[in-house]
Amino acid sequence: MEVASTLQVNFAGVSMPNPFMLSSAPPTTNVEMVARCFEAGWGGAVLKTLAYTLSQAQNVNPRITAVRSADDQIIGFTNFELGSPKHIEKWAQDTRWLKERFPEHGVWVSLLHTEGLVESQWREVTRMFDQAGADGFELNFSCSHGMAESGGGATVGGNEEAIKMVTTWVREETRKPVMPKLPAIVQDIPGKARAAQSAGADAIASINTLNSLPGVDIHTFVPYPSVDGGSAFQGLSGAAVKPVALRTVAQIAGAVDIPVSGIGGIYNWRDAVEFILCGASSLQVCSAVMHHGYRIINDLTAGLLNYMEEMGFATISDFCGKALPNIHRHNDLSRAYKLYSSPDPDKCVGCGRCAAVCADSAYSAIHLDEDRRAIVDKEKCDGCGLCRGICPAHAISMQRK
Secondary structure (H helix, E strand, O other): OOOOOOOOEEEOOEEEOOOEEEOOOHHHOOHHHHHHHHHHOOOEEEOOOOEOOHHHHOOOOOOEEEEEOOOOOEEEEEEOOOOOOOOHHHHHHHHHHHHHHOOOOEEEEEEOEOOOOOHHHHHHHHHHHHHHOOOEEEEEOOOOOOOHHHOOOHHHHOOHHHHHHHHHHHHOOOOOOEEEEOOOOOOOHHHHHHHHHHOOOOOEEEOOOEEEOOOEOOOOOOEOOOEOOEOOOEEEEOHHHHHHHHHHHHHHHHHOOOOEEEEOOOOOHHHHHHHHHOOEEEEEEOHHHHHHOHHHHHHHHHHHHHHHHHHOOOOHHHOOOOOHHHOOOHHHOOOOOOEEEEEOOOOOOOOOHHHHHHHHHOOOOEEEOOOOOEEEOOOOOOOOOHHHHHOOOOOEEEEEO
């Protein structure tokens, strides 16, 4: 019997036509952009992080750099963009307009870019956007650049007491969902998530960008991008951060019993499925949009829906978190499970890469025969899997000893 699958979600009390949201980033810079994303089919959006005063969100030029692999493929972006350069009063008007025009879509506001943690400012802005009709509040405890330097962002996300304090301020001013956004690179991320829940959070979002430096001009000695002869540390996003994001989402989902919004390297529907399996029940996207535009929502929704129908899942909740029982402590993994690498001679292209890396980085268990086909010494092979990972022809599988 076929299952009628739906992408409709109710995330922390906010109903959306699908779980895909634009994250608080350049793709949600203004109300016109958010309106276009909804028209394109996105389920929700988190508005660009609000700055209490415009002096706190003065951006530099340039501020976004594409990070490329050795074969010149874009694998991410770095940026040191700050909060929105628009007045909060204008954003409140725009929020009201968005909800009037797109009542079926989720509109979240991102709080708050300030100099230090000023309680009155957090409370004031929460009340303002509660009255403007925002569906929920994402608390930016995770910005890895700029905000962190002024005592906000990831500085808050690394301190459980600060997380509880600011979450409580916002919680006391609204009945709308409150969702702290936590950074990846902190000690005890499960403890940080539990601190947020104890202070009244309705959901947790993670991750944000990772503090980084994209490269250095070897002739001028200035890191990229050069801003009038200087640069600064920047937030890394995109496909490069996905493994870190999956780990963080899984840890948070296993530590709290409130929903998780997964962020970090979601480029296609398979990425989306992996985040859901690790416990995310909504999905935020930025870098893929910066790379391809809003139109990718069609591939994301079609691919996810096809997967659900193929697997017999009616709703997102049917498979949310299904990977969590299979994530164990390292010490609990079986040492009796022994494998060896097994090249497929019909697929092997004779490049010799596996033999070279096995000799120089593993166990010298592979050599090439006279036809340049990979041959494995099962006794020497330790089953590490390096050769399988680097084979350009995907010709190597792992077999039980």
